[in-house]
Amino acid sequence: MSFSDFVTELPKCEQHLHIEGTLTAERRWLCAQANNIEIPGVKSLEQLKGQYLTEYLYEEGQDATKYLQEFLEIYYASMNVLLTEDDFYHLALDYIKVAQAQNIRYLEAFFDPQAHTSRGVSLDTVMNGLLKAQGEASNYGVQLHWVLCILRDMSAESALETVRRAEPYKNKIIALGLDSDEHDNPPSKFQESFLMARKYGWKITSHCDVDQKNTHEHIRYAVTELGGKRLSPKQCELENPELYLTPQLESGADRIDHGMNIADKEELLQLVKKANLGLTLCPMGYQKHLGPQNVFPKVKKIHQFGIPITLNSDDPAYLVYSKTETILGVAEGCQFSFKEIYEFEKNAIKMAWTPDVDFKRKF
Ligand code: ADE
Ligand code: ZN
Numbered sequence: 001m002s003f004s005d006f007v008t009e010l011p012k013c014e015q016h017l018h019i020e021g022t023l024t025a026e027r028r029w030l031c032a033q034a035n036n037i038e039i040p041g042v043k044s045l046e047q048l049k050g051q052y053l054t055e056y057l058y059e060e061g062q063d064a065t066k067y068l069q070e071f072l073e074i075y076y077a078s079m080n081v082l083l084t085e086d087d088f089y090h091l092a093l094d095y096i097k098v099a100q101a102q103n104i105r106y107l108e109a110f111f112d113p114q115a116h117t118s119r120g121v122s123l124d125t126v127m128n129g130l131l132k133a134q135g136e137a138s139n140y141g142v143q144l145h146w147v148l149c150i151l152r153d154m155s156a157e158s159a160l161e162t163v164r165r166a167e168p169y170k171n172k173i174i175a176l177g178l179d180s181d182e183h184d185n186p187p188s189k190f191q192e193s194f195l196m197a198r199k200y201g202w203k204i205t206s207h208c209d210v211d212q213k214n215t216h217e218h219i220r221y222a223v224t225e226l227g228g229k230r231l232s233p234k235q236c237e238l239e240n241p242e243l244y245l246t247p248q249l250e251s252g253a254d255r256i257d258h259g260m261n262i263a264d265k266e267e268l269l270q271l272v273k274k275a276n277l278g279l280t281l282c283p284m285g286y287q288k289h290l291g292p293q294n295v296f297p298k299v300k301k302i303h304q305f306g307i308p309i310t311l312n313s314d315d316p317a318y319l320v321y322s323k324t325e326t327i328l329g330v331a332e333g334c335q336f337s338f339k340e341i342y343e344f345e346k347n348a349i350k351m352a353w354t355p356d357v358d359f360k361r362k363f
Helices: 003-009 025-035 045-055 064-081 085-101 113-117 123-140 156-165 187-200 215-224 260-264 266-275 283-290 296-304 323-334 338-351
Strands: 012-014 104-111 143-151 173-179 203-208 255-258 279-281 309-311
Touching: 003 323, 003 338, 012 323, 012 338, 025 045, 025 064, 025 085, 064 113, 064 283, 085 104, 085 123, 104 123, 104 173, 113 123, 113 143, 113 156, 123 143, 143 156, 156 187, 173 187, 187 203, 187 215, 203 215, 215 255, 215 260, 215 266, 260 266, 260 279, 260 296, 279 296, 283 296, 283 323, 296 309, 296 323, 309 323, 309 338, 323 338
Parallel strands: 012 104, 104 143, 143 173, 173 203, 203 255, 255 279, 279 309
Antiparallel strands: none
């Protein structure tokens, strides 16, 4: 069996995927037409597709530290076409179909409510659309769960208000995440929101993006302090605790999104290992902006240190690589074997936050 056939057929999970980052040129065009919104400089779908291909490419020698801000500018500007329940429903349904086509059976996806409420779209509109799509996901063989992300470049008050407003949906959301521009926006700024998330019974995660200012301190805080005390596996009443990756520290996040810079410091590698946390990596996105030589050796080092990692697509509409292409690209870049790729999907099952992954399914 070829590597490509193996990866295509492998049942997969995805746990680092921003639903707004799946907004294709086609869907953006359709929403823009339906909502009478002009896309600057664009008169046709073909033109828009061309923009997607050229806007966001790493060029050798460009200032790689700015990649996150540059990406986010495009990401937020593009989503202004999403206005109605139907828009959010179709956005999510489009990706559910993509997941089905890639044999992604389990999906924990982020959404960014403040990116919409700040434009006058209500949380109810967003939630109704996303939850309708979630209700239909099983028709496509996909288990889908939502992770609410707060935007770290907005205020702590706005974050807390968002988490408060989400209370009516607390049983329909599984976790609180933290994303957007990390520069001078440490996870500690949002401790109150994460404490509230714990009260809702949500899991907790935080982006610690690659090569950001103070990244090592952000990782340390997220791993050891974010969200205060967590429930022990016993208190969580997990049926088969051994099937889950159960964090070992009394407090801190339940996993880390990205966090690749732990590879720079032995003490952080040790800490994450001791905490028994997994990392959701998106290496094809990083290598696009930072260059492969600054990414693949670190991914390999983290894996060889014994820390569970998963491979994810992050924002596939912009970063171009799908989950399947990510696995293939990383396997080539890191020279990973079939067995290691299989192991990353098994890690993903252990890192899942709900029991509806079919653990008994034979891989
Ligand atoms: N929002 C969407 N994608 C993101 C990423 N990779 N990092 C931070 N915020 C994001
Ligand atoms: Zn992300």
